[in-house]
Amino acid sequence: MSLTIFALTGAALIGLGVYGLLARLHLLRRIIAFNLIGSGLFLFFGATGARGEILDPIPQALIITGIVVALSASALAVGLVVALAQGSGRASLPEDEDAEGRAP
């Protein structure tokens, strides 16, 4: 029962993240959306390790590694956004902006 809840929560997080990625053009929101998708995947992955009589420890080990990878990717992404915003005053990609330079 609890497994289903974990899996469903994971799926909901992935859905939220995909929505955020498509609907929001602000780069910081997109980075958060990537992290939501990643967290959803990890939750789902963790739930698969808890099936059956014996708990499988391998997903835990992989999730911890995955979190480290996601953290470093987010750090680089935030660094890039800050550098972009310092240069142009905006935190969105040039092609996503309207004529006045605002992200919709």
Added chain:
Amino acid sequence: MTPLVVVLSLPLLTALSAIAVPASMRVTVALGGVVTTLIAALWLGGVVWHGGPVVLVLGGWQPPIGIVLRADGLAAALIVMSALVIAAVAAAARYEMAPTPAGPRASFGFWPLMLLLWAALNAVFVSRDLFNLYVGLELLSLAAVALVAISGTAQALASAMRYLLFALAGSLLYLAGVVLVYATHGTLDITLLGARVPSPVDALALGLMTAGLLAKTALFPFHVWLPPAHSAAPAPASALLSALVPKGSFLIVMRLWFEAMPDLAAPSALLALAAMGAIAVIWGGALALVQARLKLIVAYSTVAQLGYLFLVFPLAGGDGINQPWAAGAWTGAIFQALSHGLAKAAMFLAAGIYIAAVGSDRLGDLRGLARALPMTSFAFALAAVTLLGLPPSGGFTAKYLLMTSAFASGQWVWAIVLAGGGLLAALYLYRPVAALFTREIRVRPRAIPRAWQAIPLALAALAILLGLLSAMPFDLLQIGRPKPAEDGL
């Protein structure tokens, strides 16, 4: 086993040392690491050539619990090619990433990032575990994104950000596939997966992983990030990005389809992959034709050249009776990856020399430079010969193998793509070559050291030698070759 450990760990150690040592010693330490790793890579190639695949079971733990590293002929060939390209890039970066033109931050960051990228590439080439591949791929993307952003201009930062968005989306798609594979089969080892009990989930998992990897390989229609990113980086970084980085994710696609799950290769899926490749050849070539800047022409040419790689999926196997050699199309695709790596690195390094000489890469400003920089221009022309697939280059061997398989199996459509792509390449490479070799000189160039000019020439010559001496790399690639490479998917 020793050379395998060295090519994996030494670039990482050198990257860390290059940050730790005083600035005056940075380049010396980095170059020392590059030379030692190059020797280890050639040594590894020799070991695989004489003794077959090198296998390393980490910590003695067998899969499915442990991780296996395996250097087969394919991995060894890519490791040697990358080592040659990176050695040349490092030699060119001594001139080009000197503190003045690119800014102090670029000259600080370039060396450790290049070495990190190298470590990640080598790890991707030899890993047999899907999650280990994910970590390697992610390290590769992060180092590549940082290299794009290194000059710190607004355009470079925007290109890097766009690249990062594509790369992260690709990683998550790949990771989702990995999670599904583990949930279904309880293993991520490629060899064990090849012998798994098939499950209906496999197709979804393979589709997710492939989609993610295609975004990272910049196959049409996921190519939009590539040209601005590759042309915004300093020339030595562009050479690494264009010549090597897409090969990492492409290799994983090959491992998935030919080694982990060859049973899932439905004709429609193979057709879709090859069709995207064919469109990339045409579309990349057409866009390269209308660019006004040399680096953008070369970058769009990468989009086109990567397209050829994906023709391998329907062509693999071909017709065994009509081909005197085994695994013709499969070997042809790898030859394309190797020769494109060498030639494209030569082109970007040549472009870097032109930019250093006249301060611009607009075709109008490059007019007549062949007289002032004959070695560089000869190197550019030689690299163009490889990209066109003219004999006796490595690109010719690649296209010859692919085309023979296309005719032997009656799939002449792909032969048209191969021939048409070559014609397009001739058209888009004619413009820069014609500009370089005109008589009038538009901008008086700055003097460039001869040793710097010799670097792209050496790489372009290697790309030609790959065709002239194609028997040796051909035999190397057959070591540890997967069975479906010969039988077809």
